[in-house]
Amino acid sequence: MSGEALLALALGAVLAGGAAALLPAPGERPQRIAVGLTTLGAALGLAAAASVLAYGPSAGLRLGWALPGAELRLQIDALSAWFLVPIFLVSGLGAWYGLDSWRLSEHPASARRLLGFYALATAAMAIVVTARNGILFLAAWEVMTVSAFMLVTTEDERQEVREAGWIYFIAAHASTLLLFGLLGLLWRARGSFDLEPFAAGALSPALASGMFLLALGGFGIKAGLFPVHVWLPPAHANAPSHVSALLSGVLIKMGVYGMVRVTWLFGDPPLWWGALLLALGVVSGVLGVAFALGQHDLKRLLAYHSIENIGIIFIGLGLAVGGRAAGSPALVALGLGGALLHTWNHGLFKTLLFFGAGAVLHRTHTREIDQLGGLAKAMPRTALYFLVGAAAICGLPPLNGFVSELFVYLGLFGSLGAAAPLRWLPAVLAIPALALIGALAVACFVKVCGAVFLGEPRTDHARHARECGPAMVFPMAVLAACCVGIGLFPALVVPALDRATAGWSLAGATVPLAGLAPLAALTWTGAALLAGGGLLALALRAAGLDTRLGTWDCGYVLPTPRMQYTGSSFAQVLVTLWRTVLIPAVTRGTSDQLFPGPSHYATRVPDTVLERALLPGLRGIAWLLAWLRPLQRGSIHAYLFYVFLTLLILLLFK
Amino acid sequence: MNTWRLVEGSLHLLLLLGLPPLLPGVINKTKALMAGRVGPPVLQGYYDLAKLFRKGMVFSRTTTWVFKAGPVVAWVTTVLAGLLVPLMHHAPPAAFAGDMVLLVYLLALGRFFMAAAALDTGSPFEGMGAAREVSYASLAEPALFLGFIAMAKLTGSLSLAGMFSGTLPEGWSGAAAALVLVTASWFIVLLAENSRIPFDDPNTHLELTMIHEVMVLDHSGPALGLIEHGAAMKLFIFGALVLDVLIPVTTGDPWLDWALLLAGVLLLAVLIGLVESSMARLRLNNIPKLLVAACLLALFGVILLMV
Structure with a gap:
């Protein structure tokens, strides 16, 4: 069966699932039917993507449309297929997760609406990445945007949800406005809305750069690039958790897709495009993680990490654009390969982390990091999977985040030897920035894991938590397995990655990633880590007399859980260090009397x-x-x- | 040739595992002599480890598996990182493009688990230590990478083995200033990453100003032994990196090179002892400034290479 036919069936199944949720049947049945159909659709969609990634692009589909300039024109090339994978994987798993976290019987009013727009958003995103006509692209983009708005405002009885929804709505339409401008210039340049590469030298540099900048603005807002990220933290924090996962794991990647697709249109991009993308990536990466450190809200913190990871993706993309401008296929392979693989990876571990955060929220009813603690005992599996996701997002070996970051690092180090300052200068900026981002991410996720899952429970919310049901835990297990799998065996995904980058580098001269990056060494490192760690742990278990006592309290008699180091105190050193950008707001009581009464102290890092x-x-x-x-x-x-x-x-x- | 690689690899592993406990001993002996004391024996590190590995372990009721995983992961990652670092002119057992990134990220993985283990005890002291450890590391890592940029630019190599191979002597004759700056920057990073004065005082326990020692307060027995041994290995790894830049010459005789390495590492330990005898620990709010200075030193090194 052709790729388009599979995709059409997949979209049909997903949309039928969304419609099924509206059935007036009593109980959980409509949701179960919807989840079943979404799973079927996701499987079909993944099959479509896999067939393209394995056997090359599909033939394409062209149907007329009554609108002037518009055509129903779809094609799945390797690049589209690469983005289809997270769309269907995350929405399929998210549907399962919703089965337990957002039950129809518990949320009779909002669950149907959520299921319907969830299906619509999924289908629209699949069309966004396969559309080859500008009007069709924009229509799908708008359906996606509005569905996402409806998803974010699921709990619209709450004031903060409505505010988050409005900020998203306004930002998203500022983005769409810029994309209208982009299409206008496309029409001017070509006389049609076809999304096909321009012939070399067919465009004036000014027109091409105008299109590039409009795309950067429009897609940058969607991707959550700093400083146009403002919609992202409140929307991610206030949406239901599997919707946050869909937003962060997939929807913001549509901005990345747009940028990759638009740069694909131009055969010979100027060098400064790459440098600009890279510089914006650096700013986004460093400030994203710096703001994340200051957050007290678990989901808001994860949202800022999305900004950070989009920054890493843009560093890779900038490297690739610079590489194409300079005619270096190795840089294209490493830069775009790193960016695309990080798109997958972020989709995997960020979805995992939002699922984990959602499980915590589901059982404790609070997103405040400093109200939690000790959940690893009550929710052992959630804690384990969250820890895997946390290590992966920090880019630590042997997990998937390290693989994509290593590609970007290799590309950056490789460009150091170039003669033109616009080629090596970005690398001197980006390499220490990536190191800084990595180290700050470690600090931030130690804070999260420690304050939420380790130590003693700080409040009754945390004390009475228990593990979530299998519908919520199973998707996390699948995602954690994917993170470990890609990290241990990068050679398995690299052929597909090569196909995706080969389609983007028009000149045809491509270098396989396997020749540029030490894939086997990564597998060996992972194996050595797991084997060494496992053996050593067994040896320790055999050797140690496992005596259980209280934590060493330095002689103090009555330690309480409130004396633990909180997430805020953990981040305090770094927040103080970054105070010039973070501008933390501190409110504190006075204690100037001889016998001061109770006092208070609160910090907040606003955007x-x-x-x-x-x-x-x-x-x-x-x-x-x-x-x-x-x-x-x-x-x-x-x-x-x-x-x-x-x-x-x-x-x-x- | 292959046999020789095997011998060199075994020797590398042997040195990596066996030599490091000597270094704190040398440092402490130097400090004692400077202060006019006799001090503990040079081999005290080995005695401590032997004792710790014979003991049982005590775990807090608060802790989970993360607490036990901390020392294990930290030790394994340090060993693997040590296998990537060239010891003077001896190629490391594992070398590939990008191994310097893996080196730093392996150490970061160990840090992640050690800091998480510290928070697992629920003790505010250990939380403080962990917070400081991860915070200051965020400034030490860029300095390390800026040094790698300078080395990659100078030698055109993407792996540690290539960076510190035969072309470095020409580097010293052409760009000595840049290499001096990188050495200085990495020496500061060495002091910071290994919790030495002026960043941290390994001699005082239970103080609010501690970093590494307070982070491992609750570990005991073999687990503490792994931490101590791992910390000594980390010192050895950073020492080897500094020496790799500093001593670019090879004698031609591999055995003499090994001896030179041994002498270099011991001299470095004496130098650390001298630094520790001659200055006090910095106030905590001044630590970031010194680390930023380390970044700037390496950055100036890079700039010198670029112009």
Whole structure:
């Protein structure tokens, strides 16, 4: 069966699942039918992607459409297939997760809506990555955006959810506006909305750069690139957890896809495009993780890590664009290979982490990191999988995050030898930045794992937690296995990755990644780590007299769980170090009397861009525009006078 | 030739596992002599390890498997990292493109688990130590990588074995200033990563200002032995890196090279002892400044190579 036919069947199954959720049947049955159909659709979609990644691009599908300039034109090439994999994997697993975390019987009003728009968003994303006509792309993009808005606002009875939804809605439409501009320039350049590569030299540099910058703005907002990330933290924090996973694992990757696809259009990009992408990636990566360190809300913290990882992806993409500008296939293979593999990897471990955070939220009803603690005893499997995801997102070997980061590192080190300053200077910037990002991520995830899962429970919320059901734990197990699998056996995914990057590098000269990166060494390292660690653990178990006592309390008699180091205190050193950008807000009580009463101390790291630049700026604009308000008089005579005045001016300056 | 590789590899592993406990002994002896004391025997590190491995372990009721995994992961990652570092002119047992990245990230994996193990005890002291360990490491890692940039630019190699191979002497004659800066930067990183003065004082226990020692407060018996041995290995690894840059010459005779390495490492330990005898620990808020200075030193080294 052809790739398009499989994809059509997959979309049919997913959408039928969404429709099935609206059936008026009582009990859990509509949701079960929906999940079954979504699973079927996801399996079919993965089969479509796998067939393309194994046997080459599909033939393509072209159908007429009544809209001028529009065509129903789809094709699954290796690049599309690469992005189809996380779309179907994450939405399939998320549907299972929702079976337990967002039950129809517990949320009778919102669950149907959620299931319907979940299916719609999945289908729209699949069309976004396969559309080859600009209008079709934009239509699917808009359906995806609006469905995601409906998903984010699932709990719209809460004020903060509505606010998060509005910020997302406005940001997403600013993004769409820029994409309209991009399509306008596409029409001007080509006379059609076909998304096909331009012939070399067919475009003026100004037009090409204009299209590139509009795409960067539009897709950058969607991807959550700093400083246009403002919608991302509140939306991810306030959506239901499997929706957060879908947003972070897949939806923001549509911005990455857009950037990869648009740069694919141009055969000979100038070097500065690559340098700009890379610089933005560095800013996004470093500041994303710095802001994550200051967060107290578990899901908001994970959202900032999405910004960080998008930064890493953009560093790789910038490297690839620079590599193509400089005619270096090795840089393209490592840069784009790293970026694309990190897209998968982030989809895997971030989904895993959001599922884990959702499980914690489900059982403890709080997202406050400092209210939790000791959950590893009550929720051992969730804790184990979360720890795997945490180590993976820090880029630690032998997990998948290390593989993609190593590709990017190798590309950066490889570009050091170049002569042009615009080629080696970004690497000097990006290598220490990547090291900084990695080390800060370790600090942040030690904080999260330690404060949430280790130590003693800090509140009753945490004390009464218990493990979640299999529908929520099983998807986490699958994702953790994927993280370990890619980390241990990168050679298994690299052939597919080579196909995806080969389609992007137009010149045809491609270098297989296996010749550039030490894939076998990664497998050996992983095996040595697991074997050495396992043997040593067994030896220790055989040797040690396992005596259980209390934690050494330095002689203090009555330690309580409240004396534990909290997540906030853990991050305090680094937050202080980064105070110039983070600008933490501290509120504290005074204790100036001889016998001071109870006091309080609270810190918060607000989003600097949103709360200190964007909102005051928008308020300023609103204030300025308020001066125009007297024009709106509400009387027909005044409006007729305006019409007359306009007419007069037009006649005068004809 | 293959037999020789095998001999060299075994010797590498032997040195990596056997030599490190000597280094803290040498450092402490130097400090004692500087202070006019007799001090503990040079071999005290081995005696301590022998004793620790004979003992049983005590675990806190608060802890989970993460606490037990901490020392194990930290030790295994340090051994694997040690297998990637060239010892003077002897190629390491494992070398491939990007092994310097793996080296740093393996150590980061060990740090991740040690810090998580510290938080697993629920003790505020250990939380403090863990927080400081991961915070200061975030500034030490960029300095290390800036040094790698300089070495990669100088030698055009993407692996540690290539960076510290035969072309380095020409590097010293052409770009000595840059290499001096990298050496200085890495020496500061060595002191920071191994919790030596001026970053941390390994002699005082139970102080609010401690970093590494307070992080491992609850470990006991063989687990503590693994931590102590791993920490000594880490010192050896960083010492080997500094020596790799500093002493680019080869005598031609491999056995003489091994002897030179031994002498170099011991001299480095004496140098650390002298540093520790001559200065006090920095205030905690000044530690980041020194680490940023290490980054800047290496960055200036890179800039010198670029112009």
